[in-house]
Amino acid sequence: MRVVVCIKQVPDTTEVKINPETNTLMREGVASIVNPFDEFAIEEGIRIKEKHGGETIALTMGPPQAEDVLKTALAMGCDKAYLISDRAFAGSDTLATALTISAAIRKIEENDGPVDLVICGKQAIDGDTGQVGPGIAVRLNMPPLTYVSKVREINPEQKYIIVERLMERGKEVVKSTLPALLTVVKDINTPRYPSLFEIKKAAKKPMIKLTFNDLGLREDQTGLKGSPTWVNKIFSPELKSVSGEIFQGEPEECVKKLAERLLELTKGVSL
Amino acid sequence: MSYLKIDKDLCVGCGVCVDACPQSALYMKDDKVEVNDKCNLCGACVGVCPVNALSIPREEKKSDLSDYKGVWVITEHDGKKPVNVTFELIGEAVKLASKRNTYVGAVLLGNNVSFMADDLFAYGADKVFLCESPVLEHYRTEPYSEVVVEMVKQFKPEIILSGATTQGRDLAGCVATKLETGLTADCTGLEICPETGNLLQTRPAFGGNIMATILCPNTRPQMSTVRPKVFPVPPKTDKKGEIVNFSFDFSKINIRTEVIEYLPFEEKISLADAEIIVSGGRGLGKPENFEMLKELADTLGAALGASRAAVDAGWISYEHQVGQTGKTVRPKIYIACGISGSVQHMAGMKHSDIIIAINKDPEAPIFKISNYGIVGDLNVIVPLLAKELKKHLAS
Numbered sequence: 001m002r003v004v005v006c007i008k009q010v011p012d013t014t015e016v017k018i019n020p021e022t023n024t025l026m027r028e029g030v031a032s033i034v035n036p037f038d039e040f041a042i043e044e045g046i047r048i049k050e051k052h053g054g055e056t057i058a059l060t061m062g063p064p065q066a067e068d069v070l071k072t073a074l075a076m077g078c079d080k081a082y083l084i085s086d087r088a089f090a091g092s093d094t095l096a097t098a099l100t101i102s103a104a105i106r107k108i109e110e111n112d113g114p115v116d117l118v119i120c121g122k123q124a125i126d127g128d129t130g131q132v133g134p135g136i137a138v139r140l141n142m143p144p145l146t147y148v149s150k151v152r153e154i155n156p157e158q159k160y161i162i163v164e165r166l167m168e169r170g171k172e173v174v175k176s177t178l179p180a181l182l183t184v185v186k187d188i189n190t191p192r193y194p195s196l197f198e199i200k201k202a203a204k205k206p207m208i209k210l211t212f213n214d215l216g217l218r219e220d221q222t223g224l225k226g227s228p229t230w231v232n233k234i235f236s237p238e239l240k241s242v243s244g245e246i247f248q249g250e251p252e253e254c255v256k257k258l259a260e261r262l263l264e265l266t267k268g269v270s271l
Numbered sequence: 272m273s274y275l276k277i278d279k280d281l282c283v284g285c286g287v288c289v290d291a292c293p294q295s296a297l298y299m300k301d302d303k304v305e306v307n308d309k310c311n312l313c314g315a316c317v318g319v320c321p322v323n324a325l326s327i328p329r330e331e332k333k334s335d336l337s338d339y340k341g342v343w344v345i346t347e348h349d350g351k352k353p354v355n356v357t358f359e360l361i362g363e364a365v366k367l368a369s370k371r372n373t374y375v376g377a378v379l380l381g382n383n384v385s386f387m388a389d390d391l392f393a394y395g396a397d398k399v400f401l402c403e404s405p406v407l408e409h410y411r412t413e414p415y416s417e418v419v420v421e422m423v424k425q426f427k428p429e430i431i432l433s434g435a436t437t438q439g440r441d442l443a444g445c446v447a448t449k450l451e452t453g454l455t456a457d458c459t460g461l462e463i464c465p466e467t468g469n470l471l472q473t474r475p476a477f478g479g480n481i482m483a484t485i486l487c488p489n490t491r492p493q494m495s496t497v498r499p500k501v502f503p504v505p506p507k508t509d510k511k512g513e514i515v516n517f518s519f520d521f522s523k524i525n526i527r528t529e530v531i532e533y534l535p536f537e538e539k540i541s542l543a544d545a546e547i548i549v550s551g552g553r554g555l556g557k558p559e560n561f562e563m564l565k566e567l568a569d570t571l572g573a574a575l576g577a578s579r580a581a582v583d584a585g586w587i588s589y590e591h592q593v594g595q596t597g598k599t600v601r602p603k604i605y606i607a608c609g610i611s612g613s614v615q616h617m618a619g620m621k622h623s624d625i626i627i628a629i630n631k632d633p634e635a636p637i638f639k640i641s642n643y644g645i646v647g648d649l650n651v652i653v654p655l656l657a658k659e660l661k662k663h664l665a666s
């Protein structure tokens with residue numbers, strides 16, 4: 001099995017805030033991290049290799065400093081990493097991102113051999129769209145298996161995979177041919193922490209850089225030019241505040257008043 | 272190559288853009304702004320400049336988009352009836368279509384599903400584009416996306432809306448890629464730009480900490496996914512419409528997936544459908560307090576919700592989480608107990624008709640959007656309230 005795991009470097013959005021006066025991002029001290037969902041993708045990729053043999057390759061598209069997330073992936077146990085980085089990719093929306101990554105995966109196939117499985121996270125916590133995975137699948141002509149919460153079975157000889165998909169009201173068990181693309185949710189596994197030994201070993205693993213010229217794409221297919229969607233503006237989430245009745249004081253009194261309102265309100269509701 | 276253009280004559284050196292840049296690509300030099308090569312053209316700085324000194328020059332595409340007409344909604348259904356988000360989106364589509372002087376189309380795919388067309392008309396669709404086949408019995412990405420792509424190529428809609436559900440996102444992502452058009456995820460607001468006629472799509476990003484307005488000016492259709500419960504279900508009427516039958520030759524596509532089994536979750540009061548929700552947060556202090564909350568919920572016939580803090584603490588399972596990374600709900604009454612009201616939590620419940628907060632901190636942000644509230648210790652208030660309500664409901 002040759003597995004490619006797609007990982008994105010993202011700002012730790014728990015720390016990103018917007019300044020409500022100026023409508024600007026306050027990014028003071030915001031750290032760059034591996035997209036949390038991609039840690040589950042890396043872990044699953046490594047487990048599949050450990051069980052079925054082969055190799056697991058980590059890939060990221062981003063600025064040069066995105067190399068850091070590849071180092072994490074290598075330390076967790078990936079065998080090789082590809083950094084796809086070029087000014088020509090700046091401004092990519094999900095369509096251009098998926099096209100660029102799919103071209104890079106084709107390049108990996110040329111270098112290393114056929115890819116049986118591509119694993120992405122459910123979504124990235126910055127752009128938050130979850131659209132890149134299905135986009136890559138379409139471009140590579142692989143069936144997309146989204147929201148996977150468990151890999152039940154992989155049969156590399158007969159080339160099929162059976163997964164459980166987490167849906168709103170249940171789980172769907174799907175069988176698909178290989179190669180295929182998975183996007184994974186956090187129920188799928190518990191990502192490992194790299195040991196000191198692994199971190200040292202990782203420094204010797206191959207880190208390959210691909211640029212625009214390696215991918216055989218046209219200039220108008222990548223970056224800003226290849227992106228149909230534009231971010232027009234960003235602003236802070238506004239809340240229409242209401243001046244409600246807020247009761248303070250004796251709990252018994254407050255509760256009486258609130259219960260009165262509630263009973264009035266629930267008249268139309270079937271209790 | 273594309274680049275960020277800075278009009279140095281206009282720039283007044285206010286520095287607002289420097290703070291807006293997520294990449295730290297802007298800096299001040301001689302009282303004017305400069306950009307370094309970290310810029311990834313995300314566009315965040317362009318809209319914040321008070322004097323419009325920043326722009327990202329883009330080539331004008333000459334493609335003619337005037338052939339594209341109609342606002343479409345992709346119907347999601349369970350084989351028996353369309354799910355509510357479909358009706359919510361039709362309601363929104365009616366508004367957009369009237370601004371564009373065009374029709375509302377609903378795409379309906381499945382096996383023996385034509386009877387659902389009446390409902391789609393009743394909520395506002397003018398046309399239903401119907402494709403029926405045993406191949407379409409269960410949702411599967413490949414046949415569904417192929418049919419929708421063919422339909423779009425033939426009928427050229429201007430806008431396509433789909434629910435931001437597991438199925439809707441999966442389908443929209445594949446369809447947009449095949450059509451090479453833009454797709455905006457998880458929209459919470461849709462508007463037509465009066466000058467250009469483009470769809471202005473507003474959505475949260477960065478975990479709900481910011482909102483962004485996204486445009487898709489040069490390609491059609493403009494596609495958006497929208498979360499359930501963001502828009503209300505429109506009133507049902509006795510409107511009728513036209514069914515457009517669409518036939519598709521499935522032998523020409525290679526279907527590589529097969530649904531083996533479906534394992535539904537245990538049926539509780541589903542949060543998404545509940546009319547009243549009683550929700551608990553970190554302020555509950557301990558897992559046992561959800562029992563106390565449940566008593567209040569049971570009294571009201573309400574479903575139990577939770578903040579992420581309570582879910583992360585392991586007090587209650589993830590299915591109960593309300594918010595940005597949980598469920599979006601729109602009940603008649605939402606009662607938040609020991610929940611501070613973070614933007615991420617409010618993103619999932621601010622559209623509730625009536626919001627009630629119980630919190631010991633009078634400054635808690637949740638009170639700002641509450642219609643009623645009690646400042647006090649929930650350990651005292653919640654049991655008292657359950658008792659008081661029981662007294663009245665019994666009589």
Ligand SMILES: Cc1cc2nc3c(=O)[nH]c(=O)nc-3n(C[C@H](O)[C@H](O)[C@H](O)COP(=O)(O)OP(=O)(O)OC[C@H]3O[C@@H](n4cnc5c(N)ncnc54)[C@H](O)[C@@H]3O)c2cc1C
Binds near residue numbers: 059128132453
């Ligand atoms: C505020 C804002 C709003 C945006 N809204 C939209 C929008 O509505 N539509 C749109 O088309 N674009 C949008 N974009 C652009 C979009 O964020 C970028 O294209 C981004 O590179 C990929 O999208 P995502 O972060 O949503 O990734 P997702 O699709 O959520 O990522 C899913 C998975 O794909 C893989 N992946 C994603 N990006 C990479 C990468 N660079 N390298 C390796 N693997 C990757 C990872 O496995 C990840 O877990 C927006 C950008 C901003 C700043």
Ligand SMILES: Cc1cc2nc3c(=O)[nH]c(=O)nc-3n(C[C@H](O)[C@H](O)[C@H](O)COP(=O)(O)OP(=O)(O)OC[C@H]3O[C@@H](n4cnc5c(N)ncnc54)[C@H](O)[C@@H]3O)c2cc1C
Binds near residue numbers: 648
């Ligand atoms: C990317 C991202 C996604 C997120 N998604 C979600 C999401 O989907 N849903 C979500 O809820 N959160 C989400 N969060 C987390 C969110 O930012 C908050 O951390 C969380 O909502 C806080 O939960 P809380 O209000 O229960 O806890 P707190 O903020 O700690 O509030 C507890 C409240 O309880 C009150 N209190 C304490 N004791 C008592 C008492 N005895 N009686 C009465 N009141 C009391 C306090 O005054 C306080 O207001 C997300 C965060 C990020 C970064």
Ligand code: SF4
Binds near residue numbers: 294311
């Ligand atoms: S376009 Fe984005 S990355 Fe470039 S300078 Fe502006 S805010 Fe920074």
Ligand code: SF4
Binds near residue numbers: 282283286287320324
């Ligand atoms: S926001 Fe505009 S005026 Fe202010 S520093 Fe930036 S470019 Fe200059």
